[in-house]
Structures are given as C-alpha cells and as structure tokens.
Amino acid sequence: MSEYPYQQAAEAIRQASAMIITAGAGMGVDSGLPDFRGNQGFWSAYPMYQRLGLSFVQAANPEHFEQDPLFGWGFYGHRTNLYRATIPHQGFSLLLEWIERYQLDYFVVTSNVDGQFQKAGFAEERVLEVHGSIHHLQCTVPCSNHIWPNTDTLTIDESSMRADQAPECPACHRVARPNILMFGDYSWLHQRTSTQENSFNRFLQDNDQRQLVVVEMGAGSAIPTIRSLSERLGYRHQAKVIRINPREPQICAPHLSFACGAVEALEQIENLLT
Numbered sequence: 001m002s003e004y005p006y007q008q009a010a011e012a013i014r015q016a017s018a019m020i021i022t023a024g025a026g027m028g029v030d031s032g033l034p035d036f037r038g039n040q041g042f043w044s045a046y047p048m049y050q051r052l053g054l055s056f057v058q059a060a061n062p063e064h065f066e067q068d069p070l071f072g073w074g075f076y077g078h079r080t081n082l083y084r085a086t087i088p089h090q091g092f093s094l095l096l097e098w099i100e101r102y103q104l105d106y107f108v109v110t111s112n113v114d115g116q117f118q119k120a121g122f123a124e125e126r127v128l129e130v131h132g133s134i135h136h137l138q139c140t141v142p143c144s145n146h147i148w149p150n151t152d153t154l155t156i157d158e159s160s161m162r163a164d165q166a167p168e169c170p171a172c173h174r175v176a177r178p179n180i181l182m183f184g185d186y187s188w189l190h191q192r193t194s195t196q197e198n199s200f201n202r203f204l205q206d207n208d209q210r211q212l213v214v215v216e217m218g219a220g221s222a223i224p225t226i227r228s229l230s231e232r233l234g235y236r237h238q239a240k241v242i243r244i245n246p247r248e249p250q251i252c253a254p255h256l257s258f259a260c261g262a263v264e265a266l267e268q269i270e271n272l273l274t
C-alpha cells in the first residue's frame with residue numbers, strides 16, 4: 001500500500017478536535033485474544049466445544065445459566081480470566097498518546113465485552129460497551145435491575161469447561177451471570193449500557209460543530225453494529241472514518257481503508273505524525 005492514505009489518516013488526526021474510536025472483535029487479536037471468527041475460529045480457541053458439537057452461538061446462550069450454571073460459567077469464567085490476564089496491545093497506548101498530544105475530546109464505542117479499553121487507561125465514563133461487559137454481573141432471573149462489578153475468583157476445569165462454583169445474586173442468592181447481551185437473550189439488563197449510550201449522545205451533541213475523526217478497528221460485517229455506526233458518523237457528522245480491518249477494509253471515499261491489523265496501521269500513522 002502506498003504511503004498516501006496513511007498521510008491522509010495522519011492529517012485527519014492532526015486536524016481533528018475529537019476522536020471516536022470504534023472497535024469490534026478484531027481489536028483484541030494483536031493482544032493475543034481469539035476473535036471467534038466462524039465456528040472454526042471458535043473451536044480452535046475452545047476445542048472442548050467442538051467435541052460437544054457446540055457452536056459459539058450455542059455456547060454464548062443464557063439458557064446454560066438456568067439449566068447448568070457451572071457449564072455456563074465454564075465458558076464465561078474462562079473468558080473472564082483470559083481478559084483479566086491480557087495486556088492491551090500497543091495500539092491502545094498510541095490512541096491514548098494521540099488524545100493527549102492533540103488534546104482530543106474522545107469516546108470509545110466497542111462491541112467487545114472484554115474491558116480492554118478501561119484496562120489500557122481509557123476513562124470509564126468515555127466508553128460505550130454496546131453488548132455489555134463480562135466484568136459486570138446481574139441476576140439470572142433477574143430479580144432486580146442491579147448490575148455489579150465481578151470481583152469473584154473463577155476456577156475452570158479446562159478439560160470439561162466447567163466452573164467449580166458460580167457467582168450468585170446478593171439479593172435472591174440464585175445464580176448470577178455476566179451482564180452481556182448473549183444470543184437469544186431476553187433477560188439482559190440494558191441499564192448500564194443505556195447510561196453509556198446517553199453519555200455518548202451528549203458527547204456527539206457537544207462536538208456537533210467540531211471536526212471529528214473516527215478510528216474503526218477490527219469491526220466485521222457479520223454483526224455490523226460497529227461498522228454501521230462508523231459509517232453513520234461519517235455521513236451525519238462529516239467525520240473522516242479510518243477503517244482498519246485485515247479482511248473487510250472496504251469503505252467509500254472520502255473515508256480511508258487499511259487492510260491490516262490495528263497495531264500495524266496505528267504504528268504507520270504514528271510514524272507520519274512524529
């Protein structure tokens with residue numbers, strides 16, 4: 001790829017007053033996280049579920065928390081431990097550096113439930129987690145709208161993918177579950193995400209007349225929430241969208257498309273900024 005699009009990306013960041021970072025599953029790949037691309041992607045990360053003939057859609061289903069909580073917590077407990085242990089990649093630090101260097105107002109919108117933006121140092125009140133967070137719990141019933149941080153220690157037997165115990169609701173003592181929007185999920189509590197959405201809408205109003213740049217990373221078209229949002233921001237708010245995606249980089253001009261991973265693209269842009 002020629003350097004020219006990278007120069008345009010660097011220019012867009014230099015000229016912006018505010019930055020919106022939009023991220024999908026591909027964002028975590030450079031940190032070593034699986035992105036569950038298709039059943040094969042899911043099964044190579046979790047071979048146990050292939051033996052059981054369970055797809056990602058079937059494993060990420062709230063019914064397990066009612067029918068067999070220790071099995072439900074096997075998958076989510078394993079992921080919680082993985083995300084707690086993961087060190088966010090260099091791309092997160094570069095984005096934070098740009099925010100600091102160019103005094104950018106910013107907001108993060110992510111479909112990831114892994115909490116990696118907050119872990120990297122992004123402000124909690126500037127993150128919208130559209131599918132919720134694995135680091136927060138709710139009652140499985142739910143008996144109330146209460147959502148609380150998950151501080152439980154979770155031990156998973158990796159040969160059976162079962163947890164030794166399940167977190168419980170402090171009010172009714174039934175099983176708790178992650179506050180994540182799962183597949184076929186009618187009991188997800190949206191209040192935490194709705195509060196984040198309100199903050200994001202206020203951010204958009206505050207920056208209505210200002211130059212926006214959108215940096216989108218690893219957002220696929222299978223569940224297009226994040227991609228559509230970036231495109232809408234590009235259209236409605238005249239934002240320049242920088243789309244970084246190794247497999248599906250397509251976006252119309254004047255937006256910019258980079259067919260590579262997040263770290264590689266952000267480092268190339270940084271080289272032209274400094």
Ligand SMILES: [Zn+2]
Pocket residue numbers: 139140141142143144169170171172173174
């Ligand atoms: Zn309860």
